[in-house]
Amino acid sequence: MSIKYRLAFLSLAMAAVVSCAEEKEPTAREQQEKILDAYIAANCPSAQKLQSGLTIISLNPGADKKPGTNDGIYIHYNTYDLSGTCQSTTDSVKARMLGTYSPSIYYGPSLFILNSTSTIGMKELLSKVGKGGSVTAIIPPWLTTAGKTVSGSYTNSQGQQSSISMIYEIKAGIVIDDVEKYQIDSLESYSKKYFSPKVDSTAYGFYFRNYTHPTGIPAADTVKAESSVGVWYVGRLLDGYVFDTNIADTARKYRIYDSSNDYAPLSVTMAETYQEMANMGSASSNDPSVSSGGSSTMIVGFARALKSMTYLDRATVFMMSGLGYGAEGNMSSGSGVPEYAMLRFDIWMAHPADTKFPPTKKP
Numbered sequence: 276m277s278i279k280y281r282l283a284f285l286s287l288a289m290a291a292v293v294s295c296a297e298e299k300e301p302t303a304r305e306q307q308e309k310i311l312d313a314y315i316a317a318n319c320p321s322a323q324k325l326q327s328g329l330t331i332i333s334l335n336p337g338a339d340k341k342p343g344t345n346d347g348i349y350i351h352y353n354t355y356d357l358s359g360t361c362q363s364t365t366d367s368v369k370a371r372m373l374g375t376y377s378p379s380i381y382y383g384p385s386l387f388i389l390n391s392t393s394t395i396g397m398k399e400l401l402s403k404v405g406k407g408g409s410v411t412a413i414i415p416p417w418l419t420t421a422g423k424t425v426s427g428s429y430t431n432s433q434g435q436q437s438s439i440s441m442i443y444e445i446k447a448g449i450v451i452d453d454v455e456k457y458q459i460d461s462l463e464s465y466s467k468k469y470f471s472p473k474v475d476s477t478a479y480g481f482y483f484r485n486y487t488h489p490t491g492i493p494a495a496d497t498v499k500a501e502s503s504v505g506v507w508y509v510g511r512l513l514d515g516y517v518f519d520t521n522i523a524d525t526a527r528k529y530r531i532y533d534s535s536n537d538y539a540p541l542s543v544t545m546a547e548t549y550q551e552m553a554n555m556g557s558a559s560s561n562d563p564s565v566s567s568g569g570s571s572t573m574i575v576g577f578a579r580a581l582k583s584m585t586y587l588d589r590a591t592v593f594m595m596s597g598l599g600y601g602a603e604g605n606m607s608s609g610s611g612v613p614e615y616a617m618l619r620f621d622i623w624m625a626h627p628a629d630t631k632f633p634p635t636k637k638p
Contacts, residue, residue: 303438304417311415311440314357322413329399330413332442337408342389342450347615348401349384349448354441357413362441363609378530380609383514384448388615391602394419397443404447415440455480458595458617465513465593465617480595483580487588496585498624500547505540505625506581507632513593513617518610522632540625540632543573543581553578574599577620584624586638593619 301309308328315322315330323331342348353364361373365385370376389398396418404410416438451457459480466473466482474482485492498504510519517529523538546552553573576598584590596602596615604614612618625634 307416307438307440310357311413314413314440325399327395327399328415328418329396330415331403332411332413333409334403334412335407335409336404337447338405338450340450341403341405342401343452345390345452347386347388347451347454348404349386349451350401351384351446351448353444355444357440357442377609381512381516381518381606381611381613383512383516383613385613386451386454386615388454388602391614400443400445401447404445406447406449408447409445410447411442411444413440413442454615455595455597458615461513461617462593462595474591474593477583478579481576481579481592481598482594483583483590483592485583485588485590487590488585492583492585492588498545498585500545502545503627504543504545504581504586505627505629505634506543507540507623507625507634508577509621511619512612513619518612524632540627540630540634542627545581549575549578549582552581574618576618577622580620580622581624584622586624586626587634587636588622588624590622590624591619592622593617 311324311328311330315324319330319332325331351365353366353369354362356362361369364370364373364375365382367376367382370380370382387393387397387401389401393401394414396414399418400410400412400414419441462476462480462482466475470484474484477483488496507522508520509517509522509525511517517525517531520526520529520531521536521538521541523532526532526536526538543552553575576592576594579598580590580592594617596617599616599618600612602614604616605612623632623634626636626638629636
């Protein structure tokens with residue numbers, strides 16, 4: 276090969292190397308953009324893809340009032356992957372059709388606060404609907420973060436990896452501009468509707484009735500600090516969903532019985548104050564005992580109720596979410612307490628030697 280041709284070949288080879296070096300691997304976002312665009316073209320060509328990547332398939336805006344940056348909105352929803360497989364639902368009828376229904380799962384509406392843990396995509400989507408509205412949209416993975424979007428991997432507000440676009444079907448309920456006021460109003464209405472005479476609040480957002488000692492506990496009957504008590508309870512949301520109980524017959528009644536549970540009274544050591552017994556809560560309460568963090572085996576409202584009871588007492592307490600599980604809730608695989616949930620507990624206090632329900636042994 277002549278020097279002339281060798282130089283020409285070398286130049287072509289170098290050009291090829293430079294060309295290869297300039298070709299970059301597509302980012303995760305670029306790959307998902309192509310998948311999303313192909314899906315839209317094939318399945319919903321009239322959909323509106325917004326600048327962020329949120330894609331509106333259909334929209335009924337509903338009432339004029341839409342949630343603003345600091346507002347909340349109750350919604351029912353279904354989610355699907357792009358193959359059409361349902362991933363989650365708050366519709367019990369749909370769950371039965373899919374064969375995924377369980378009495379232990381909560382199918383009620385979810386409250387989303389736009390300035391809280393909602394993802395970027397949900398914030399943008401929910402700002403478009405008011406009460407009675409509905410929307411079907413695709414949220415791409417780069418909008419499943421709670422903060423700034425990224426071009427690599429995607430992590431949602433719960434720290435779970437999201438790498439695919441999801442279809443959301445949403446039906447909107449009421450819009451709330453003041454969650455605290457809404458909860459106080461709801462608790463007042465609940466008290467009037469289900470109790471006669473109505474239960475009055477004994478503290479801000481805290482409604483308590485001791486049926487055994489309606490006028491209070493005599494000082495001589497007070498359970499002293501460091502003493503143990505056994506506690507039977509039924510925990511539910513205000514819509515009637517029972518999320519927890521240690522009473523076997525009640526668990527069977529609501530079809531949440533678990534044979535691995537022993538259904539024994541909860542053993543509690545009393546303290547001088549209810550603040551010492553619990554430190555879990557939310558800053559949404561005016562109660563100074565409620566912090567914005569911390570952990571405990573007992574929520575503040577439950578501890579406060581126990582401090583107003585003694586052996587063989589039966590009581591009911593219902594409370595704002597700040598005295599319960601707060602803004603984060605306590606959900607696991609669809610069961611438990613959702614975000615911002617108001618709670619009710621029916622409680623029986625037993626002597627620690629009394630291990631059968633209902634309690635009957637006196638100290």
